[in-house]
Amino acid sequence: GAGVSQSPRYKVAKRGQDVALRCDPISGHVSLFWYQQALGQGPEFLTYFQNEAQLDKSGLPSDRFFAERPEGSVSTLKIQRTQQEDSAVYLCASSNQRGYYEQYFGPGTRLTVT
């Protein structure tokens, strides 16, 4: 594809609901990253995949957050029992390099928890 795509673009969830956010990286990119960006802040690293392997999940804020990339392409970020503090834009990025190098970002999913 031409770029990284994410869906949905907007999601409103009631507190306590589970949500799933999807990321379609650029075709052939081996690395995939998830970030959380609060309003007026820089992106905060959540997790990193190299192909299907989750090599770094040190940024996931709690065990309510779970990410997967089973076939080394599409990735899903799941948040269980959402809380108001989970409201943010969730950004996905991919890279054709292994490791923490130049990343191409998707448009993000804006999650609002009410």
Add this chain to the structure above:
Amino acid sequence: GQQVMQIPQYQHVQEGEDFTTYCNSSTTLSNIQWYKQRPGGHPVFLIQLVKSGEVKKQKRLTFQFGEAKKNSSLHITATQTTDVGTYFCAGFLAGNQFYFGTGTSLTVIP
């Protein structure tokens, strides 16, 4: 706490003036990347620096990586209204995690 700090947080310049943002890390960075995020948009990759003391130029933009690999700067010559946005540095802190800086928001007054 914040591992990668940027100054200034905000900068307003007249169109045609120069602009510089500085990025400082508490520990050594294995590499430094710069991104630009327009209001309402997503970060867009600008450049990556890997070597100590490296300098790279892209038209009116000049990027530097410090000798100790703990700091970096982005300098824009003769700003234009299209330069408006927030500029973030980002890098992997050795043995730690990947961090984005706090960002510098640039406003260009026509």
